[in-house]
Amino acid sequence: MMELLQNLKRGYKAGNIVQRLLYWNVAVAIIFIIFKAFYQPVYLFLVDNISLNSNFEIFIYKPWTLITYSFLHADFIHLLFNLLMLYFVGMLFETFFSKFQLLAVYVFGGIFAGMTYLIASNFLDINSQVVGASGAIMALLFAVTTYRPNMNVRLALIGNVKVWYIAAFFVFLDIVQIPMSNAGGHITHLGGALFGFIYIQCLNKGFDMGKFFVWLNDLFSPNKKKYTNFKNVYTNNKNGQTSSQPKKNQKDEVQIQIDVILDKISKSGYESLSKEEKEFLFKQR
Structure with missing residues (x-):
């Protein structure tokens, strides 16, 4: 058991930002599986205080849920799909951008997607809770799509596909499924997609939100190594x-x-x- 933990620790330290985000999502899932199996009251309390509620009167007392909801998943299939998408899209994103920029799009994209969900829910009379990293992942996908829309991506059994085809397909699915089921989740995806587009537009005008995480790194890094001179793109x-x-x-x-x-x-x-x-x-x- 100790050897397994040591291997996981080494893998986390050696991994890039995408792999570390995968670790975080899996770690949170394992914690919730344990609580759900053995401590139901604690599990229900945590779910209630981590998921994002569409009721603004409830949200106002739990503002942290605008960040925490994206690290919690509804079930194993939900988690697995998001992990695969995060790995795939994250690798594409890191082809062109730095780890700080990826972290900025992931975190701020998740927040923006959550805000989109809150606003739309009050207009569409949606009463639900939303969880999952899908909004943040859509932000990464659309950032890459906005920056390199005609980049080819090789898909199994299909071959080369332009990345904007993939992005457009996901948007189409979300729009079509809003009236059917999980309207809040699909609206969150669309909010994340919009943020990815906005991020690249801001980057093109010289405003890089990733510098916030550069500043945090410089502030808390033990060796005070500076990363402020990284290339944007x-x-x-x-x-x-x-x-x-x-x-x-x-x-x-x-x-x-x-x-x-x-x-x-x-x-x-x-x-x-x-x-x-x-x-x-x-x-x-």
Whole structure:
């Protein structure tokens, strides 16, 4: 048992931000499974104080639920689907952005999605509670889609699909299912999608919400290592886009190699990269 815990601890420390978020979601799920099996009153108390209630009069006394609801899941299938989506979308997001930017979109996207749910629920007379990381994950998906809509993603049994097709499919499903069931959950997804779009628009105008988490890291990091000079986005000047380099016409060999890899991703999808190319791109984050 101790060896298992040590392996999990090492895996958490060595993992990237996506893997750490997966750990957090699984850890919360395990805690709730234990309480549900052995301490029902505690389980019900925690669910009531962690899930986001559509009743504003209840929410006003539990404002923290705007954050906590996204770490709780309704059942195993709900958790499993969100873990798979978080891993898939998170890897795509980290191809272009830093871990601080991913954390910003995930956390703030979840909050924005929750606020969308609260506002819409009062207009549509929805009386329910919502849980799950779907809104935050949709924010990540739509941030990638807004930034690189024509990027190819390789799906099993289907082949290469443009990422905006995937995003549009999920939006279509959510809109169609609002009148049918779980209206609050689908509205939350749409709120997360809207935030992902807004985030990229803000980023393009020079406002990066990820800097908040850079500041937190600098504040609490034991070794006080600074990350404030991270690149916002890796871009390709061939497409007429701005570069994060101080001088547009002075590309070093690293940036040239990054551009070649990004071109390959756009044409054939992330999975087309070799192991060496993936490792190289990972080291540039």
